[in-house]
Amino acid sequence: MSAPTAIVFAYHDVGVRCLRVLLDAGVNVPLVVTHTDSPGETIWFRSVVTVAAERGIRCVTPADPHDPELLQAARAMQPDFLFSFYYRQMLKRDWLDLPSRGAFNMHGSLLPRYRGRAPVNWAVLHGERETGATLHRMTEKPDNGAIVDQFAVPILSDDTAHEVFGKVTLAAEIVLARTLPAMLDGTAVERPQDLSQGRYFGGRRPEDGRIPPHASARQIHDLVRAVAPPYPPAFASFGGQRIFIERTLRTDTLPDAPGRGLRLWHDGAALWLIADDGHALRVLAARRDGNSVPLDARAFETLSLGSWLAADA
Structure with a gap:
């Protein structure tokens, strides 16, 4: 046969x-x-x-x-x-x-x-x-x-x-x-x-990776995971700069970060993304738009970005 x-x-x-x-x-x-x-x-x-x-x-x-x-x-x-x-x-x-x-x-x-x-x-x-x-x-x-x-x-x-x-x-x-x-x-x-x-x-576009300013830490973490590289990653604008958030880790640690709303903060050892609900994600991988060099806590300080940045409205 x-x-x-x-x-x-x-x-x-x-x-x-x-x-x-x-x-x-x-x-x-x-x-x-x-x-x-x-x-x-x-x-x-x-x-x-x-x-x-x-x-x-x-x-x-x-x-x-x-x-x-x-x-x-x-x-x-x-x-x-x-x-x-x-x-x-x-x-x-x-x-x-x-x-x-x-x-x-x-x-x-x-x-x-x-x-x-x-x-x-x-x-x-x-x-x-x-x-x-x-x-x-x-x-x-x-x-x-x-x-x-x-x-x-x-x-x-x-x-x-x-x-x-x-x-x-x-x-x-x-x-x-x-x-x-x-x-x-x-x-x-x-x-x-x-x-x-x-x-x-439906299909997804790179713009769909924008982090909503009022999203919870859990929602942001799921978005980051859903569009992590090799897909166009999640992002938000801080201080007029688009920052791509490529990998995060949920944690029970609550850094004593200043400000309110969505913001980036570093404590000298780690880079954190603080959600509008006050809960924090440790940022394991991030980059600035147009820059292939990873953005970590040390780079955050070296770039004179201050200790924290609130998300742009």
Whole structure:
């Protein structure tokens, strides 16, 4: 019996790992569709193009995946499956109806929670203590189809979104590897989503990292974690300077810092971010806008910034 055939849309670390799962299972992948890396984006993840090249798989990067010539070529391949692993564009009915045994997507949350864009970042921002990866059947509505399988991972209180994404990547690999045999032999059981148990979230922009002046220390800590590098980090303006806060640590210590409202303060040994609620975060990593040199307590003093700075209104 011939090996099952799958066309794969993939990008990012999840795309790399899940493509390798398919190949390891003996699935025939005649075509991989991916993205050209954006010159304005920090590329910290692995390359689907490289994996395809190593395996001699045809790999294309169309600006529009619904190009008629590409669809015609795909139909000629008569695929059994279509998989989407962190591909960033929505696929329309022409693609979803093309594989004889269905189209499936890997999403980086425990659906139906956190449907839509940047699910890991949103989960961290909201202080969730777990997330995961979900394999589901694709429909024309994003992250809406029946669930095939999912796997949960913990979010620790100081985990950054980047660290959580690493866990979600492993969860995606586990989900696909353990479910693929049943999908290939036709015994996989799907269950519909209860969409009332979650909602959609949109993409995030660098400006969304601005620290609200009246946020609590807990809310600020979660924001810092959610957008810590390699993402554009959280920031606020102090003394006319934009300061990026890249890593914080929650602490029960309450420094006797002057002033009121959101402010930066150093005690000669550590740099602190004092929230409007009076609670403090120890700043483990920070930078001034346009300056690659880390801003620590010593640099804070050397730069004649004073012992403390209130956030600009």
